[in-house]
Amino acid sequence: MKNDVLQFFQNDLSVNINAWSFSVNLTIAAILAYLLSLIYTRFGNSLSNRKNFARNFVLLAITTMLVISIVKSSLALSLGLVGALSIVRFRSAIKEPEELSYVFFAIAIGLGLGAGQRLITILAFILISGIIILQKLMAREDQRSDSMVMNIISGSSQINIDTLIDLLKKHSRTAKLRRIDEEEGKIDASFLVKLADVDSYQQIRNALKEIDSNIEITFLDSQGIY
Structure with missing residues (x-):
């Protein structure tokens, strides 16, 4: 029984990732995250330096995608990830709810592409981005009133x-x-x-x-x- 468990984890650690598919997903994640940074810089409401904050989106998305691509088919690595995240402490505070929303958006891009859900991720990005832009344009129309x-x-x-x-x-x-x-x-x-x-x-x-x-x-x- 003990040997069976050890054999299971040894096999589980052997994760085979298609290099071509991974490269395509990584490229898409970088492109979508870059577009997200442009949207945040252009349409965000934060009073802080939006351009500097938006530069983190690409790295956040592709790193999340890398992690999910590695652990998605491995129970052992998934458990290890949970243990690692349990000791992580974020020191830089998110000052505004809008910043947190965009961070989650960037993470969601990485999660979706890391899980291989390419079409769903792209469609969701288009729809959510459209909603963000539409809301901002409508708000500007209200602000233009006298x-x-x-x-x-x-x-x-x-x-x-x-x-x-x-x-x-x-x-x-x-x-x-x-x-x-x-x-x-x-x-x-x-x-x-x-x-x-x-x-x-x-x-x-x-x-x-x-x-x-x-x-x-x-x-x-x-x-x-x-």
Whole structure:
């Protein structure tokens, strides 16, 4: 029985890998990981140096593919891999969830090609990359809108919420009330407005100043606020 077990592990360690198939998969992994690095550099949201971080994707993908190609048909090597990974500690922290997502994407490329799932890996890469690019383009369309946050503070009795809404609707495409505080004759209101053109700001400012010369008006970029 003991000899049978030893013989099993000895045979299991003899892993035969087709050199041509391995080379093709390794090349595909490098190409897909490189394309992933371009996508991350172009469409990522991270504030860190995306180009430097993206350089790791190719090495990560091909290394993962190498490991999976070796251990996939060997129980002994698989158990050894589990033991090795159990003592690994990563010292460099992933600061943003997006970075972790792209790291998993690169690992998935290596896993798929290492397991010999060439077609599925390529199709999945195309679909996932398409979703990433589409989401980014849609987000940019939203960011291109002229929406701004307008904060108004006034102590004049002539300024009330109805007056503000009517005036903003007259000089902007849309005006949505986000917050209002009224206390002791003072009004503090915030609106999300979509300006009709570049002159709308000055028109709104002049109209409000005609009613209350001491009114405080603040415009802020709406991106990331609402």
